[in-house]
Amino acid sequence: MNIPPRHPHRVGAALPAKGRTWAAISADLQEMKAGDPDWKGGRLPALTYFLDEATYEVQGQAYQRFISEPVGFPSSGRMLQEIFSMALPLFAAPEEAGASFTTGGTESVFQAIKTARGRTRDLRNDRYGRFNIVAPETAHPCLDKAAELMDIEVRRVAVDDERRGHAASVQAAMDDRTMMVYASAPCYPFGVFDRIEELGALAQSAGVWLHVDACWGGFLAPFAKKLGRPIPRWDFSVAGVSSISADLHKFGYAPKGASLVMYRDAAVQRYERFEFSNWPRGSYVSPSFLGTKPAGAVASAWSVLQFLGEEGFMGATAKVLEATARLVAGVNAIPGLRCVEPAGECAIVVFESTDAGVDITAVAERLLARGWVRGQMREPRGIHQGVNPAHLESMGDYLRELADATEYVRANRVTGKFNEHTY
Ligand SMILES: Cc1ncc(COP(=O)(O)O)c(C=O)c1O
Incomplete structure (x- = not known):
C-alpha cells in the first residue's frame, strides 16, 4: 500500500530536558496526524476499519478504562471468557472448542502453528525433526514469518483458475514431514475462499492439521452468510478444520491489538502455552506469544461486541x-x-x-x-x-x-x- 510520506520527524530531537505540557504535546500529535491518510473518509484501502463515530467512541472509552492494566486480573479473565462465548458460535465451534486472545492475525497464526507443531511432535514422537506446511500461494506472509521463527518449511502451491487453494495441488506437495495444511477464508490478495471442504477432507485422510486463516473474513463471513450471500463452507462445520484465526481488529471493529485463535478441541491448548521454571524466580506460564498483555485491547474488543x-x-x-x-x-x-x-x-x-x-x-x-x-x-x-x-x-x-x-x-x-x- 502506498501510504503518503509521514509527517517529517523532528530530526535530532532529544528527550526534553524538562517535560513539556500536555497542551503542547497534544498540538504536536494533532499536527502529525494531519499528514495521515483520511481513513475515516474511506481514502485508505485496508488497515483501518471504520464503522461509525459511536463505535469509535466505545472503543476509545473502554480501552482508556483499562489502559494500564495487564491481562490477568479477574476483570480481563471474565471479559476473555465472554469474548470466547460470544465468538465461538459464529464459527460453528463444537462444545469442546477453545480459544485464545492475541494481538493480531500474525500472532494468532503463530499460535496455531506452535500448537500444531507441539501436537505433531508428540503424536509422531519426533521432537527435533523439521516439518513442513503446505499452503496455497495466496496465503498471507504471516505464515512464513511464523514458520521462519519456528524453523518450519513452507511449501507454497499453485491455486486454480478462480485463484482458490485446492486439494490436488496441496496434496502433490505433501509428504511424511507435512504437519499442516493452510487455507484462507478468504485470501488477502484476491478475497476468495480456498476450497476448504476439499482441503478438510484431505487433511483428515492424511492425519494432518488444517488451519483456516480467517483473519480477514472471520467477522464478515458469518454475517454475510446470514444476509443470504453465497459464502462457501469454511468454518468448524467442515470436518478436518483444526483451528481458525479471526481478527477482531478488522471486521470485529475493535482497536488494534485484538484477534482470536480458536481450536476445535481445547485439549490441544496445552501445546499452545509456554511454560518455564528453570530460573530462580519460580514457574512462568504464558498462554500466547506476548508476555504482559494489554487489558485495554480486551476491554475494548469485549465492549464493541456488546455494543454492536x-x-x-x-x-x-x-x-x-x-x-x-x-x-x-x-x-x-x-x-x-x-x-x-x-x-x-x-x-x-x-x-x-x-x-x-x-x-x-x-x-x-x-x-x-x-x-x-x-x-x-x-x-x-x-x-x-x-x-x-x-x-x-x-x-x-x-x-x-x-x-x-x-x-x-x-x-x-x-x-x-x-x-x-x-x-
Ligand atoms: C488473511 C490475512 N491473514 C493474516 C493477516 C495478518 O494480520 P495482522 O496484520 O493483524 O497481523 C491479514 C492482514 O491483513 C490477512 O488479511
Missing part, C-alpha cells in the same frame, strides 16, 4: 457488501478497467487495465496524488482494495475520481513506476 450485538454486525456487514457491490459495478463500467473475477466475494476487489493505453500503475499514482491511497497489485498488475463501511459513503466520489484518473492517464499517455510495497 448481532444486529450491529449485520448492519455493518450489509454496508460492506453494498460498498463492495458498488465498487465492482462501478469499476466494470469504466472503459479500460475490469475487476478480476470472481470479484467481491469477501470485501476485497482487484482490478486491472484492459486497454494498452491505460497504465494501471499510473492510475494508482494519479489517485494517490488526489488523496486516495490504493494498493498496487503485482500479479496481475492492478489495483487492490479492501472494503470497509467507511467506503460506502465515499464510493460515488471515489468512482468519479477513478474514472477521471483513468481518462487522464489514457489521454496523456502517462506511465507509472510500480511500487512493490504491500503494507
Whole structure:
C-alpha cells in the first residue's frame, strides 16, 4: 500500500530536558496526524476499519478504562471468557472448542502453528525433526514469518483458475514431514475462499492439521452468510478444520491489538502455552506469544461486541457488501478497467487495465496524488482494495475520481513506476 510520506520527524530531537505540557504535546500529535491518510473518509484501502463515530467512541472509552492494566486480573479473565462465548458460535465451534486472545492475525497464526507443531511432535514422537506446511500461494506472509521463527518449511502451491487453494495441488506437495495444511477464508490478495471442504477432507485422510486463516473474513463471513450471500463452507462445520484465526481488529471493529485463535478441541491448548521454571524466580506460564498483555485491547474488543450485538454486525456487514457491490459495478463500467473475477466475494476487489493505453500503475499514482491511497497489485498488475463501511459513503466520489484518473492517464499517455510495497 502506498501510504503518503509521514509527517517529517523532528530530526535530532532529544528527550526534553524538562517535560513539556500536555497542551503542547497534544498540538504536536494533532499536527502529525494531519499528514495521515483520511481513513475515516474511506481514502485508505485496508488497515483501518471504520464503522461509525459511536463505535469509535466505545472503543476509545473502554480501552482508556483499562489502559494500564495487564491481562490477568479477574476483570480481563471474565471479559476473555465472554469474548470466547460470544465468538465461538459464529464459527460453528463444537462444545469442546477453545480459544485464545492475541494481538493480531500474525500472532494468532503463530499460535496455531506452535500448537500444531507441539501436537505433531508428540503424536509422531519426533521432537527435533523439521516439518513442513503446505499452503496455497495466496496465503498471507504471516505464515512464513511464523514458520521462519519456528524453523518450519513452507511449501507454497499453485491455486486454480478462480485463484482458490485446492486439494490436488496441496496434496502433490505433501509428504511424511507435512504437519499442516493452510487455507484462507478468504485470501488477502484476491478475497476468495480456498476450497476448504476439499482441503478438510484431505487433511483428515492424511492425519494432518488444517488451519483456516480467517483473519480477514472471520467477522464478515458469518454475517454475510446470514444476509443470504453465497459464502462457501469454511468454518468448524467442515470436518478436518483444526483451528481458525479471526481478527477482531478488522471486521470485529475493535482497536488494534485484538484477534482470536480458536481450536476445535481445547485439549490441544496445552501445546499452545509456554511454560518455564528453570530460573530462580519460580514457574512462568504464558498462554500466547506476548508476555504482559494489554487489558485495554480486551476491554475494548469485549465492549464493541456488546455494543454492536448481532444486529450491529449485520448492519455493518450489509454496508460492506453494498460498498463492495458498488465498487465492482462501478469499476466494470469504466472503459479500460475490469475487476478480476470472481470479484467481491469477501470485501476485497482487484482490478486491472484492459486497454494498452491505460497504465494501471499510473492510475494508482494519479489517485494517490488526489488523496486516495490504493494498493498496487503485482500479479496481475492492478489495483487492490479492501472494503470497509467507511467506503460506502465515499464510493460515488471515489468512482468519479477513478474514472477521471483513468481518462487522464489514457489521454496523456502517462506511465507509472510500480511500487512493490504491500503494507
Ligand atoms: C488473511 C490475512 N491473514 C493474516 C493477516 C495478518 O494480520 P495482522 O496484520 O493483524 O497481523 C491479514 C492482514 O491483513 C490477512 O488479511
